[in-house]
Structures are given as structure tokens and as C-alpha cells.
Amino acid sequence: MKKSAPILPLDHRSRVAAERREKMRLRLLGTAMRIGAEKGPVAISIDDVILGAEVSRGSFYKYFPSVDALIREVATQVANELIQMAEPVVLGINDPAERLSCGIRLVSRIALTQPVVAAFLVQLGWPNVHKPDILLDFARRDLLVGIKLGRFTHMPLKLALNIVSGAVLGAAHCLLDPSTERNFAELSAEAALRALGLPANEAKEISTRPLLDLDLSTSALFRGDMLQIQ
Amino acid sequence: MKKSAPILPLDHRSRVAAERREKMRLRLLGTAMRIGAEKGPVAISIDDVILGAEVSRGSFYKYFPSVDALIREVATQVANELIQMAEPVVLGINDPAERLSCGIRLVSRIALTQPVVAAFLVQLGWPNVHKPDILLDFARRDLLVGIKLGRFTHMPLKLALNIVSGAVLGAAHCLLDPSTERNFAELSAEAALRALGLPANEAKEISTRPLLDLDLSTSALFRGDMLQIQ
Amino acid sequence: MKKSAPILPLDHRSRVAAERREKMRLRLLGTAMRIGAEKGPVAISIDDVILGAEVSRGSFYKYFPSVDALIREVATQVANELIQMAEPVVLGINDPAERLSCGIRLVSRIALTQPVVAAFLVQLGWPNVHKPDILLDFARRDLLVGIKLGRFTHMPLKLALNIVSGAVLGAAHCLLDPSTERNFAELSAEAALRALGLPANEAKEISTRPLLDLDLSTSALFRGDMLQIQ
Amino acid sequence: MKKSAPILPLDHRSRVAAERREKMRLRLLGTAMRIGAEKGPVAISIDDVILGAEVSRGSFYKYFPSVDALIREVATQVANELIQMAEPVVLGINDPAERLSCGIRLVSRIALTQPVVAAFLVQLGWPNVHKPDILLDFARRDLLVGIKLGRFTHMPLKLALNIVSGAVLGAAHCLLDPSTERNFAELSAEAALRALGLPANEAKEISTRPLLDLDLSTSALFRGDMLQIQ
């Protein structure tokens, strides 16, 4: 039994297996995201997922302990990948206002290239300010700095987070509708900066600075989205 | 025979019956609101409702044709009652900025006295800008007027609606946490006015004007909430 | 209390009450028959009946102890009225063959004037030869006599009853379809007589003898049917 | 790796699975038939079926999309199996009269060996002459031919179908009662032939010709019936 097995090096075998595992995991997460984008995260059902990902029921439970775990996982995964893609762009900017403006614009504009990702984000709904949230954490530091420096009006951090959340969520929601103005993300960022206390002209200037689109090639999850859309 | 007697009794009987009917309807709506506030509107199940309202399965269907109908009904009912209570206050104000500020403050501050109502509102999530929405409609006219008059920055109506939605939703969400500043509603309204384009000092002045609390006594649904909380 | 009551003679009062009672009973039976004709007797629901008869739920149970009782009652009532109407016509006939032919023709042709009655009969389905059945009993004696006299082939009574049942049920069923030949009842009776053993020419001659239509005016239940059809 | 081994096992595995599937399907159909035989097809409820077949609720829906589908399926399945079993016997006969006589006898006599099947058939009730019916279709051609050839009296096809339906249904019904004459099926077929216009002596002769019993071994559904009865 198992005649040829010992010939192959064990580390190679396990590496291949781990790769396959990761690929399948992403297939499941991607399918879940697509379904969540359409019907909302709570409506993600195992039947839809295993049908969409062409996986057997039993296999699914090898990757996720429960449907709820999958739902949580896909949410954090989406947030993580968004951050990972936005970070390098924002990294080179010092001004917290511009950093936030860029963040808002970059994430909102996902709706233009990756509607599924944006729809999923919108379906997630209002982030819970009280619980730790990876996307909010991303903005938190800039808001604190901006307020401390007096660049933003003095206000509770929660309110500042609300402003940013609303700007991103609202813009993403609207941009999913093709009839919406193409620069809606910029206008939303501009309004957020005003809400944070920047003068109108400065808010406009910052929000209209040229900004490259995100490089999605690093994201396995979002690349999957693009493939589906083609 | 039976000439005069039945006239009053019948009238009385049907009146009493109608009253009881309405009371039961409100009990069901109130229970549904409470459950929706906790688990989200989509998770409202008939079992939970009839258990909470202490009504039999069969009775439920005498009041609502389906669970879906109940869910829709409770959402519109909550929105309607909010409007009905806010309207008389806002009615005496001409300035669209102040009208909106009052609206945002009044609705957000519901979280302080009627946490269940506010939680339900928050669970409803981001309103769909594209579909007609009774609460958004309430703000729409003021935003249009404010933009046309140049009191607000020129911007797409959708963006203005986003700003107001975000201010209300975010503030209500935060105010549900007892540790949140008591004037959070005012600060949120102020930030919204800034986002709409008002100068910072004017935004602050308008949003801190004295404002009476809503009169909730007219709302059977919300009064029910208070009773439940006691 | 009850000032004027004693003036009226009790027997008059009770007679009027009994009449009203009977009228309502017939309304309920008629409605049940109509519903049973459409959906089958088992599908007669109390809601449909009280809606159709414009009676309150509570009242219904004053007239029938249960829905099942109503269903049984309407079946026997229909059978009884059919017999009552057919009997006077058949009474003057001596030949068992002709008596049966007349019976088959009369009952089948109900479908032409009272489709609801016929549809109900058809929905009742095949009569149970083993249980006492009022309609079968009507035929039973003639079949026994006919067999004993040698006018019919010697055969088990059950078989003879089957022949008659089938002729009536089948003809009624077909005659409900307007495209069916108008003399289908006669042809069905003729075939039944052949099955019972009569020579073909005699079967035809007997089954084509002129036959008056039933007088339905005596039947409260069927008159109701006619009114509905108009 | 895994070169030759999996080929057979997979094949074998899926074959075994398909067999088990088919067995379960038959168990469900058989149970449904049994319940339908007792209470009538419309009264087949999922609870009774899964209890009777000792299957879980969820499993049931893996085999049938709905209870209605099961009810339809069991009716067509029963009809199909009857035809399939009767066909080879009738195939060798040319005379339409004898073909019909055999068909009537064979199907009726099911009541003697497979009372459940017969009871189900009886509960199905009078076949609808207007809708296509697999059992009626079986007789239709012979009747048309017989009438055209002048072997049967000239009559509407519907009437001829009624005669056959009545003969089968009535005989099956009666044969379910153990006290009924054992040759009731033959007598019923004989009467049907007379009704169709054959002379009495010929009807008798044809209907008493020796006839083998059906071979039920090919029918999984009916064999199941027998097992249940043991």
C-alpha cells in the first residue's frame, strides 16, 4: 500500500498540500463574499457556498468550523485586504487630512472596479464603533493625530470615526449605482474633511489631488472578484 | 323588539373591540421592534414574537398576513412615528440648516429615552438612497432648498442625504452606549452642517440652540417601549 | 326586561324561529355543496362556508357540531333530495329495467340543469358498496327484482350496483363538460341495461322513451343552486 | 499516485449509492402509496410518510421536491407499473374485446394479491376522461378500434371509457372485500363487454378464458407492498 509515496520529499508534499489548502480556502471565502454582497452576510448559506465553490459539504467543514466562522472570517479578510492595498499608497503621506481623504477615496472607489467587494462592505453595514474594527483602526490614528494637532475640530473620537465611516459607506453605496457621478468618492471625502473641521477650499484641494488606483493584483480574494466579473 | 337598547351597546362593543385590536397590534409591533432592535429586522421570527407578546400562533395571523408583512410594517411604523413626532417641532423653523440640525438631534436623541427604538433604527442600517424612504424624504426637501439657496455647498443630493443619514445613524449608534457624551447628538448635527458647507461657528451656534425633547406621549409604539424598559 | 315578549304566542315565536333555523341550515348546506362541488368534499373548510353563507363562526357550530358532520350531512342531503325528486317519476313504472334506466337518466341529467349538484356528486366519487348508501339503496331493490325475474343476467348484486353507479357517475361527469353529447345520459343508461343483460334493441328502446325533466322546485337545496347559477 | 485502484472503487461506490438511493425512493413511494390507499392521496402528509418510512424530514426533501410532487409521482408510478405488467400479457392478443377483458381482469385482480395497490387505485377515484391519463390511454386505442370494426356498439369514446373505468374501479373496490366472489373481476369484465355491445355468450366466453396472474416480481413498488403485508 502507498507504493510511491516515500520517494517524494515530505516538505514538498506538505507545501503543495498547504498551497492547495490555501487556494480552496480563498475559493470558499470568495464565494461567500459574492453571496454576502448580494444577499447580505447573514444570508450566506452553506448550500450556496459549496455550490458556488464546487466543494463537498464535508470538505467545507475541514476549512471552517461553522458557517458563522466563515462569515466572520470573510469580513475580516475583506477588511484586511482593503487595508493592505491602501496602506502603501497612504504610507508616503504625512498630513492626516490627506491620509484620510486618500483612504476614503481609495476604499470608496473599490465600487468602480470591484463592485462585489464594495457591495459586501455596504452589506456589512455600519461598523461598530465600540468593538475593535480593523478598518476603523486604520483611520483611528490619523483622526487622533489630526485632532491633537488642531488640524481637525476638537471632537470625540467616536464622532470623527462616524464621519469617516459614513463617508466611505455612503460613497461606496452610491458608487455601486452606475448613474452616480464618477467623482462621488472625491466629493464624499471632501465633505468628510469639512465635517472634520477643515476649511472648504482646503478640503476641496486635498480631495482632488491626483490619486492612483489601487493595485489589486496582490489580493487573491479581490482578483477572484475580477475574474468573476469578466 | 329590542328598539333602543342595542344601539349604544353595539356601538360600545365594537369600539371596545377596535381598541383591543389596536392594543394587540401594538403589542405585536412593539415586540417585533424589540426583537429587531436586538437581532436585526431580518431575524424577527414568529416564534419569538408570539412568545414575547404572549399571543398564540393563530392570533398573530389575524393581525398580520405574514411575518414579512410584520417586518415591513414595524419599519414603516417606526419611521412614521419618528416623523410625526419631529414634524411639529421642525414646522416652526424656516432655515433649512436649522431644520436639518433639529431633525438630526431629535431623532438621534431618541437613543437616550427610547433605546429600543434607536437600536431598531440602527439595525435597519444605511437607508437605500435610491428607493423611496420616508425618513430620507423628510430631509430631502430641506437639502434641496438649502443647496438651491446657496446655504449649503453645491453637491449631489445623494451626498447630502448621505451626510444626514450618517449623522443620524452614527449618533444614534453611539448614544446607545451610556458612556457616550450626552451632547453627542448636537456634535453630530454640527459636523453634518459643516459637511454640508456651513461655517464652523454657524454650525455650532445652530446646533446648540435649545431644543425641547420630543413628546412621545402620542406614540403608542414608543410609549410601549418605555413601559417595557421600566 | 323583555317587555313585549309575553304578548306574542309562544308557538308562533318558536315556529318563526324554527323556520329561520331551517333556512340558515339550508344556506350552510348549499354553500358547503357549492364548495364541495368545486374542490371536493374533503376540502370544505369552515372559513369558506361561513364566508359564503355570511354566518359567524360561532353560529355555524349552533347548526353543525363539526365540519365533518356538515360534510356528511350535505352528502346525505344531496342524495335524499335526488331520490325525493326521482321517486315520483319512477313510481309509476313497473319494469325494473325501465325504472333503473329512468333513475340513471334523471340523476345524470342533473348535470345539465344543476351543474353544482352534479359536480358535488362526482366529487363524492365511487359509492361504497359495502356501507349503506341511500342512493344505492334506491337501485338495490330494482336490481334484486330484475335479477330474480330473470330480466337481468344472473350476477352478484354488487356487480349490478357497480354497473348502475358507474353509469350515473360517468354520465354526470361527462355531462358537466358542455361539449358532451346532449343524449349522453340516455346512451349511458342504455349501456348499463346492456351490461345488466338486456338485449341491445330493448336497452335502446327503453332508454330513449320520453322522460320529463325533474321538478326541482321542491328542493330547497337545489333551488339555491339554480339561483347561484343565474 | 493512486493510478489504478480508484477506478473500480469509485464505480462501485457510486453504483452502491445509486442503488441505496433507489431503494429509499421506493420506500418513500411505497409508504406514500400505503397511506394514500388508506386515507386517499390528498391526505398524504409528510409526517405520516417520514414516520412510516422511518426517514428524517430533511431526507425526504432530498428525494422529492415537495409533498405534492410525491403524490403526483406515486400516482403515475402506480399507473405505469400496472401498465408495464399488463402489457406483455395483452400484447399477444389481437381481438380488442379480449384485450380489454384481459386488461380489466388483470388490473382488478391486483386487489387479490396487492390490496394496497388496489386500494390506492380506488382512492384515486374516477379518472378524468378529459385529461390525459396513462391508464385510460391504455384502453383508448382498443376501444376506438373495436368501435370502428363494429365489434362494439357505435358509441361516444367517452362512454366506452366510462364503461371500462367503471368495470375496473368497481371490481377492484369490491375485490378488496374478502367476502366478494373470487371471479368478480371476470364477471365485471363480462358485464363491460356486454355494455360495449358484445352478445352475452361471447362476453362470457371471452372473459372466462384462462389468464395467468400478473408477474409482480419486476415491480419494486408492488413487491414492497407484498413485503409490508407479510
Place this chain on the structure above:
DNA sequence: CATGAATGAGGGTTCATTCAT
């Protein structure tokens, strides 16, 4: 060990019957 058959709790709806008013 990947599979998918089986499970059963849970959710939605209907309807005969009772009973306070």
C-alpha cells in the same frame, strides 16, 4: 479522506374548535 446522505431543530402558515363578551 473526501463525499454527500441523513438528521432534526427551527421557521412559516392554516384551520377546526372554543369561549368571553
Place this chain on the structure above:
DNA sequence: CATGAATGAACCCTCATTCAT
């Protein structure tokens, strides 16, 4: 006392999870 509100048993259907093969 006629009424119709209230009841709850009985139905149908879905879906997350387990487990034998």
C-alpha cells in the same frame, strides 16, 4: 345569544451540522 377573537395542533419546508462509507 350571536359574534369573532383566541387558541394550538398539524402542516409544509429549510438548513446547519454530523458521520458512515
